[in-house]
Amino acid sequence: MGVNFMANIEYDPERQLFHLHNDTFSYVIQVIRGYLVKRYCGPALDHFSGTAKLEDFSHAFNIQNDAAPYSLTTLPLEYSTLMGGDYRTPAYAVRNGHGQLIGNLKFDHYQILAGNESFNGTLPTARTPHGQTLIITMHDETQTLAVRLKYTIVGDLPVLLKQVEYRNLTDTTLTITHAASLQLDFDDHAYDLITLTGAHLNEAKVTRQPLTPGKKSIGSNYGASGPQGVPATILAAPATNEFAGEALGVTLLWSGNFNYTAQVDQFDNSRLVMGLNPELFAWQLKPGKPFVTPEAAVAYTNDGLNDLSRIFHRFFADHVMPLPRKNLIEYNTWETTYFDVSEAKILAEIPKAEELGVELLVIDDGWFKNRPNDAGQLGDWVPDPVKFPHGLRPVADAIHARGLAFGLWVEPEMISENSELYATHPDWAMQYVGQKPLRSRNQLILDLSQRIVQDHLITVLTNLVRDNHIDYLKWDYNRHFSQPGSPVLPPDQQGEVGYRYTRGLYRVLKTLRDTFPKLLIENCSSGGGRLDGGMIAYTDQTWTSDFTDPVYRMKIMNGFSLFFPLKIFVSHFTASPNLQDARLTPLHTRALLSLVGITGIECPPSQLSPAEAAAVKASFAFYKANRKELQNGLLFRLRPSHVNQDEVCWLITNAAKTKALVLTSVGVTSPIPHYQHVLLHYLDPRLSYQIDNTKNATGLELNHAGVTLPLAHGDFSATLMELTAVTNLPQPTAAPTLDQITTQS
């Protein structure tokens, strides 16, 4: 990140106008009659004079108040509540000692600070060394509630962060029942709403639909963010496509219950509110104890959805994720043996895995005491004496002796009733008083809202990692909340459990990361069920789906790629017939599509057929030679993400655009052969590229005239085209080529 990118916040005291901007983006807020009003959000402006007027007349049924001549239900407000004149979806609801809503907030004072001041050290916060922060403090007229709105403009990207802190100004408790991280008002509704929704084995389905009168809400009350919905959405102008047009994306750095609502109101204005899900939430705001919402990030572009994704990818990679490290090619035991892992089996796989080019061996579920299946003993984390008679350490040592890394699966947030932990601490499980515990996958959830439970996990995981020289943890989470009660919280604080749980989870993860800065952590929730801006702040990579069919995994990653960078996606070479849908997929496709993000293998190396072994070996060698692009490259979608989602076509390049790969994957092919052309759009137009070590063309031509993709051969095929810049650059090196990986089988 260059220091020449700087954010600036200017305040014009005469007009009470704040202009937050950097080189590419401006956001303008004005105090009008004491209310905080959004005046502009878009490309950077030198100066905001306010040529676009605010509506200064009121409609019938307007509630008269001191905003006149403006009406509170048509003003584009920054953060508003119900029953004070604004009838739109509220951003907050706080009740006072009378049980009544605390009315409209008005500007009190502001501060401008360098960087990003975190309102709460445990919640994920973006790093913004070259950013600037504006904090506006608002009070209600009874001086009961203070709300601090934090706006941080990121220095090098068109990104604005928003976070809110509530303070109780009285000496009696207030109750927060709704606390959004952001509200964005627009004086029109000419947008399409793009959402990611899904299910286990079917994550990140992209839907694009016009905003229409009424409300559209996506949310989670599952305790985790997904997979039913991802806390991230886009408002795009109707003409916006992957390559051009206006789009505004919003996401939360949060992994728990959330909600966002897009509303078109009676006057055809629109509003987007995103934050905690009010459904199960109620927080006792005690005097002197602030409450902080998750941080939200707003990104803006005029250059299409790929550019919006580029901004989010850089935002997450440079400002949110742990500092960069090399993610390793993994052999994972799950689809090899399921729960039936053992010392003997893993040791037997080492030589073959090494020969294939594997860098990390991971023992998945089943390694601990009494775990023959998923009814087993979660919570104790002691190696099974039969499967691992000498513990895990000799396995780790044997793997390390070959120069490879050692990884282990854990599901720390869970507890089984047959565990010793449960026998000793039944009150550490989440539960409702007097009601039979509801299991899912035979397990209960630990009550991470309790600090003692967090401390226990920190100790257990620290010892596990330290004693066994663990280099990598796969952090899984395989059930959702039911009966979200905490045995130790008083009745009036039971609505706090979800928030306290997620905050507790972050504390455990953060402590572990601080203790073991080199430890790699993979985020998993039965696949991509908790892929969000919060988890990626503490993890290095994400298992995007338990559906390991390569063609469908591409489709899932294509959806996630709207927001999340290539470097977090994990793609493993898996068996055919596939273990979830029994589909037979060509070997070529299986090998090729395991290359994106972080590659690996999930079938037993020793049991591969000679053809499979050769394909995997060649693909890992190709991966190592092209790691810069395949693991850390820029990813551009060359086909629309929401149309025919079975067909994916990506351009992957390095940052300098001197190396590029065009990767396609198709579902069921048409019987009518038809050439498919794609424009590459994002190559450097000044460079000349060699295509597949054969012909040359300029970036300009490739961007505008495009390339013809190879004809798809049969269902579920995949293709790769390699482009290497040749202008003023050394000739391409003799890295293994696609043909060497495998031929169609």
Ligand code: DGJ
């Ligand atoms: C769900 C994960 O997504 C799988 O990869 C595997 O780790 C299982 N859990 C183990 O129980």
